[in-house]
Amino acid sequence: MGENPRARKLADRIQEVIAKRIERGMRDPRLGFVTITDVRVTGDLQHASVFYTVYGSDEERADSAAALEAAKGMLRSEVGKNITARLTPSLEFIHDALPENAKHLDELLAKARERDSSIEALKSTATYAGDPDPYVKPRVADDDE
Numbered sequence: 001m002g003e004n005p006r007a008r009k010l011a012d013r014i015q016e017v018i019a020k021r022i023e024r025g026m027r028d029p030r031l032g033f034v035t036i037t038d039v040r041v042t043g044d045l046q047h048a049s050v051f052y053t054v055y056g057s058d059e060e061r062a063d064s065a066a067a068l069e070a071a072k073g074m075l076r077s078e079v080g081k082n083i084t085a086r087l088t089p090s091l092e093f094i095h096d097a098l099p100e101n102a103k104h105l106d107e108l109l110a111k112a113r114e115r116d117s118s119i120e121a122l123k124s125t126a127t128y129a130g131d132p133d134p135y136v137k138p139r140v141a142d143d144d145e
Contacts, residue, residue, distance in 0.1 A: 004043050010085060011039040014048050017082045018075055018091075026071055030063035032056050037096045041089060048079075048089040051096040061095065068093045 019036045033055040040049045054064045068075075072091050080088035128134075 007041040007043055007045060010045055010083060010089075011041040011048065013083055014041070014050070014079050014089070014091075015039040017079050018050060021075060021078050026067070026074075028067040028071060030067040031071075032060040032064040034064050034068070037098065045085055046087065046089055047092065049092050049094055051094050053096050053099055065093065065095060 015036050015038070018039075022031070022034055022036070035053050035055070036050060037053055038051040040051075041047070052064075052068065054061045056064075072093070076088055076091050079091070
């Protein structure tokens, strides 16, 4: 089933409003370098899941999560002022682990490349086990018999 286009438009607008509000500055000193990566709105437009990333350490991520949770009401009222929906959706902030997952995948790909190159080096010096031509040949009948 396809995605509701109205929900997608609302999600884009919510992402824009929240990102601008964070960019303009919130007064919470715990808030670090936060980027809103995605917003998903339910089909009935009642709930919005806001995905974000934080640049920094685990402590800064935890502080930013607490700051966003504390500012949830203020951000929801800001969203309500800037959208044309009858009801303002509730907001849920979810830390987006995409950058960490991408870094882990890059590490795994680097290990795979390293293993491939070591196998390629072994392949260049490898020889066949057994006869050079292991296939059985049909016997050739002698003309003398």
